[in-house]
Amino acid sequence: MDHAGDGMDLFFTPDTCALASLIVCYDAGLDITLTPISFAKGAQKDEAYLAVNPKARVPALxxxxxxxxxxxxxxxxxxxIAPEAALAPSDPMEFAQAQSFNAYLCSTVHVAHAHRMRGSRWVDGEAHLExxxxxxxxxxxxxxxxxxxxxxRGPFVLGERYSICDPYLFTLANWMEGDGVDxxxxxxxTAHRNQMAQRATVRRALAVEAEVRAALA
Structure with missing residues (x-):
């Protein structure tokens, strides 16, 4: 299947929100090159990667x-770029609602999670970090x-229809235990998370993530 996006590079670090983008690449049937970035080795701050993303974060496409x-x-x-995969609503209001949900994950859920290990972005001093x-x-x-x-709204974020919202929610929901949330x-x-874990593209992405994690160790 040919797509305008074939040949793209996804810069990826295991156990980050980049997993959502990897899942959607597979959902869309895109041919991608996965470029691992080791946070443990500080590769996100290397000059070569900063030329790609000066924010020193992943993902980058x-x-x-x-x-x-x-x-x-x-x-x-x-x-x-893969409209035949029907991963986002075509109706403008429904698409905006999907974007609203994903913006909430990005601006609120992820930020709350990041306070656990990256609090120095917001405060100084060990007492404030703690x-x-x-x-x-x-x-x-x-x-x-x-x-x-x-x-x-239903079995999927937007109701009965799978969309780009679902891999993103799945990725962040998998962090709950590490954040001390039951x-x-x-x-x-939890039902959504379990359902997502059974999807072929999710299983494929998780397997690739495990391979990259082992290679970077």
Whole structure:
């Protein structure tokens, strides 16, 4: 299957939100080159990678001279270059609602999670860092409570239809235990997570992630 996106590079680090982009690449049937970036070795701060993404974060998606960063933008782009995969709504309002959900994951859920290990982005001093870490279970649970009660419309985020929202939610929901949050508090999100884990593209992405993790160790 030919796509405008064939031959693109996805810069990827295991156990990060880049997993969502990898899953959607597979959902879209795109031919990608996966470029591992080792955070443990500080590769995100190497000059070569900073030329790709000066933010020193993943994911980044490169196709020819063009580079995209930020997961919501990457997921929307992947859906648009593979319209036959039907990964995003065609209706403008429904697409905006999908983007609203993904923006919430990016700006609220992920930020609450990041307070656990990257608090120095926001505060200085060990006492303040520890205060942020102590708050993580509460703030992450609060964010997922909103999703559980208001944003998850059905078996998939947008209802009966799978979309770019689902791999993103799956990726971040897998961090709950590490953030000190019991998934049992969120039966609908847990059911979504379990359902997603059975999808062929998700299993493929998780297997590739495990291979990259082992190679970078």
């Amino acid at each position: 490169r196709f020819g001279p063009d580079i995209l960063t930020e997961t919501p933008a990457i997921l929307a782009y992947l859906a648009q 205060a942020l870490r102590r708050k993580v279970p509460q703030s992450v649970a609060h964010a997922f409570t909103y999703i559980e009660e208001h944003a998850l 998934p049992a508090q969120f039966p609908r999100i």
